[in-house]
Amino acid sequence: MSLAVDIPAPREGLSRRLSDLIVRRRGLLLLLLLVPPLLWLGIVYLGSLFVFLAQSIFSIDEFSGTIVYEPTLSTLVELFSPANFDILTRTVAIATVVTGLCALIGFPVAYYAARYAGPKAKAGFYLAVMMPLWSSYLVKVYGWKLLLAKEGAIGWFAQHLGLGGALEAWLALPVVGGPSLSVSYTGMVLTFTYLWLPFMILPVQAALERVPASLIEAAGDLGAGPGTVFRSVILPLAMPGVVAGAIFTFSLTLGDYIVPQIIGTSALVLGQAVYTLQGTAGNIPLAAAFSLVPILVMALFLTLAKKMGAFDAL
Amino acid sequence: MIAAPAASASVPAVRFAGVVRHFGAVKAADGVDLAVAPGEFFAMLGPSGSGKTTCLRLIAGFEQPDAGHIEIFGETVEGLPPYRRAVNTVFQDYALFPHLSVGENVAYGLRVRGVGRAERERLAREALGLVKLGGMETRRPAQLSGGQRQRVALARALVLRPKVLLLDEPLGALDLKLREEMQVELKGLQRALGLTFVFVTHDQGEALSMADRVAVFNEGRIVQVGPPEEVYERPATRFVAGFVGAANVLSAQEAAALGAPARAASLRPEKIGLIGVNGVAPDGVAALEAEVIDVSYQGPVRRITTRTANGHVIAAAVPAAQTVDVGPGAKVRLAVPLGALHPMEGEG
Numbered sequence: 001m002s003l004a005v006d007i008p009a010p011r012e013g014l015s016r017r018l019s020d021l022i023v024r025r026r027g028l029l030l031l032l033l034l035v036p037p038l039l040w041l042g043i044v045y046l047g048s049l050f051v052f053l054a055q056s057i058f059s060i061d062e063f064s065g066t067i068v069y070e071p072t073l074s075t076l077v078e079l080f081s082p083a084n085f086d087i088l089t090r091t092v093a094i095a096t097v098v099t100g101l102c103a104l105i106g107f108p109v110a111y112y113a114a115r116y117a118g119p120k121a122k123a124g125f126y127l128a129v130m131m132p133l134w135s136s137y138l139v140k141v142y143g144w145k146l147l148l149a150k151e152g153a154i155g156w157f158a159q160h161l162g163l164g165g166a167l168e169a170w171l172a173l174p175v176v177g178g179p180s181l182s183v184s185y186t187g188m189v190l191t192f193t194y195l196w197l198p199f200m201i202l203p204v205q206a207a208l209e210r211v212p213a214s215l216i217e218a219a220g221d222l223g224a225g226p227g228t229v230f231r232s233v234i235l236p237l238a239m240p241g242v243v244a245g246a247i248f249t250f251s252l253t254l255g256d257y258i259v260p261q262i263i264g265t266s267a268l269v270l271g272q273a274v275y276t277l278q279g280t281a282g283n284i285p286l287a288a289a290f291s292l293v294p295i296l297v298m299a300l301f302l303t304l305a306k307k308m309g310a311f312d313a314l
Numbered sequence: 315m316i317a318a319p320a321a322s323a324s325v326p327a328v329r330f331a332g333v334v335r336h337f338g339a340v341k342a343a344d345g346v347d348l349a350v351a352p353g354e355f356f357a358m359l360g361p362s363g364s365g366k367t368t369c370l371r372l373i374a375g376f377e378q379p380d381a382g383h384i385e386i387f388g389e390t391v392e393g394l395p396p397y398r399r400a401v402n403t404v405f406q407d408y409a410l411f412p413h414l415s416v417g418e419n420v421a422y423g424l425r426v427r428g429v430g431r432a433e434r435e436r437l438a439r440e441a442l443g444l445v446k447l448g449g450m451e452t453r454r455p456a457q458l459s460g461g462q463r464q465r466v467a468l469a470r471a472l473v474l475r476p477k478v479l480l481l482d483e484p485l486g487a488l489d490l491k492l493r494e495e496m497q498v499e500l501k502g503l504q505r506a507l508g509l510t511f512v513f514v515t516h517d518q519g520e521a522l523s524m525a526d527r528v529a530v531f532n533e534g535r536i537v538q539v540g541p542p543e544e545v546y547e548r549p550a551t552r553f554v555a556g557f558v559g560a561a562n563v564l565s566a567q568e569a570a571a572l573g574a575p576a577r578a579a580s581l582r583p584e585k586i587g588l589i590g591v592n593g594v595a596p597d598g599v600a601a602l603e604a605e606v607i608d609v610s611y612q613g614p615v616r617r618i619t620t621r622t623a624n625g626h627v628i629a630a631a632v633p634a635a636q637t638v639d640v641g642p643g644a645k646v647r648l649a650v651p652l653g654a655l656h657p658m659e660g661e662g
Binding site for chain 2: 212214215217218219220221222223224225228232233236237309312
């Protein structure tokens with residue numbers, strides 16, 4: 001290699017001068033990067049949400065059915081009328097059970113994927129978890145209706161496994177039972193759990209991936225048996241993931257109005273209430289008041305989670 | 315080749331007999347025999363992949379042997395999980411629990427054993443005092459420097475008074491000054507507590523300066539065990555000579571040409587002196603004609619790399635205080651004391 005070769009300097013041009021400007025002023029780059037998403041998030045997304053939620057301080061004229069634009073608390077108070085409050089407690093209860101089931105089923109799956117699966121098994125795991133998300137939501141819900149129906153696959157299996165009696169007994173229970181799984185809270189919870197499970201598994205798996213194997217070894221080394229290691233090290237460190245998953249499963253269940261319509265009982269849930277109120281009833285203020293509830297419930301949930309130290313490991 | 319010191323007539327703290335651990339085709343431990351005496355500071359030295367860490371993990375119980383026998387103070391431990399062994403480990407990455415405070419980290423093992431709160435707080439404070447971290451109980455590991463984390467990891471293991479303390483390259487992530495400080499401190503702690511330390515390192519300087527005995531690992535086997543002086547002065551094989559303080563290795567012919575027995579021999583650079591081109595070598599010292607390739611200043615010594623007439627590269631380290639007026643290309647005569655040639659067996 002000769003040292004005398006003349007290597008030309010890179011050619012000057014407009015794009016290079018622009019690059020100079022951006023490299024020198026980091027704020028400018030940040031501004032360019034953030035303006036589009038901030039415009040979208042701030043104005044289109046949050047703006048419209050707040051405009052809608054603000055409707056809850058207005059009320060509707062019972063006779064004319066028009067909105068009275070005078071600030072009042074009466075609409076918000078209306079949420080606590082027995083019929084409306086019933087809807088709220090029912091929805092929150094369903095969402096809680098669904099979230100609990102998702103965490104219970106999702107954790108072992110996520111744990112396996114994070115700690116034991118090799119590269120091939122992990123690829124298979126991602127595929128298996130994500131694949132249901134590729135198909136239509138409605139198709140899946142109708143699929144579940146068929147599975148849950150009296151003559152459906154679940155009933156057939158129960159019969160052939162000699163569990164027909166157990167299924168009957170379960171359906172005979174108050175609240176969770178019903179004439180068939182497909183028109184019971186049990187069926188609704190099962191369908192929700194199926195639908196939202198990937199949203200629990202993925203964040204929990206991501207949190208578990210970040211727990212170094214040496215921490216688990218260290219706990220064992222210090223004398224902790226497997227159960228203690230799980231309770232004192234793995235679970236606390238996976239908690240942010242569980243909470244993130246719970247935010248998904250909880251809020252998705254709180255807002256859904258299609259599953260209860262296709263599978264649930266005739267009793268309304270929050271999503272259906274909002275849907276009817278803003279549609280056929282034209283009661284936008286009450287719909288907005290209902291919509292406030294999931295936001296408040298999530299805020300409460302996160303505050304509690306933080307108080308209980310779920311984010312200590314972050 | 316177990317050379318347990320005479321003092322360990324009693325039961326060894328750790329004993330390996332023909333221990334084998336394979337990972338697929340990789341023989342991480344390929345028939346390891348060793349005996350660590352109680353109260354000994356035992357270093358396992360070797361390049362990465364030589365099996366030293368696997369042997370440490372076999373003692374801790376994170377790995378189980380495929381064959382062979384392991385005893386800790388006479389008790390057979392094959393098949394015992396880590397939480398049933400009276401040994402504790404200081405991990406390379408410290409493995410502090412990020413969701414617990416420093417005090418809770420140190421008290422973790424005590425809590426698991428059901429020690430009451432007041433008692434475990436007292437013991438944790440005491441252990442933290444031992445590693446000079448008193449008053450840091452309420453901090454989080456993330457708020458500490460690397461050196462402090464290392465001390466917390468040490469306190470967490472020591473608070474349980476383990477029969478054997480295992481240290482997996484504990485100083486690897488520290489900077490030089492801190493590392494030297496910790497070397498002195500670790501050695502002091504070990505002496506003060508009278509514990510058995512098994513220390514894994516790839517740093518020969520660390521092993522030589524701290525250990526009572528050093529086991530040199532290569533390719534899943536122990537190639538030499540002995541006190542630091544012995545391993546350094548009389549390397550058993552070419553591998554040990556090269557790995558423990560880079561030594562010159564002379565072939566049998568070269569050794570014979572100098573007037574030494576015709577066997578492959580190691581020669582430490584610092585044993586070699588320079589004599590002027592016309593100088594005369596005293597008795598028992600052979601003179602070797604060579605051409606200087608490179609001279610590098612290394613603080614206490616100047617390292618002079620030379621090539622002999624038959625193309626062999628030999629390095630000499632002369633005290634830097636001694637003025638050496640040679641540069642690349644200069645002809646020199648190396649003074650090789652014949653007594654410094656240490657004959658070696660095998661090629662391993």
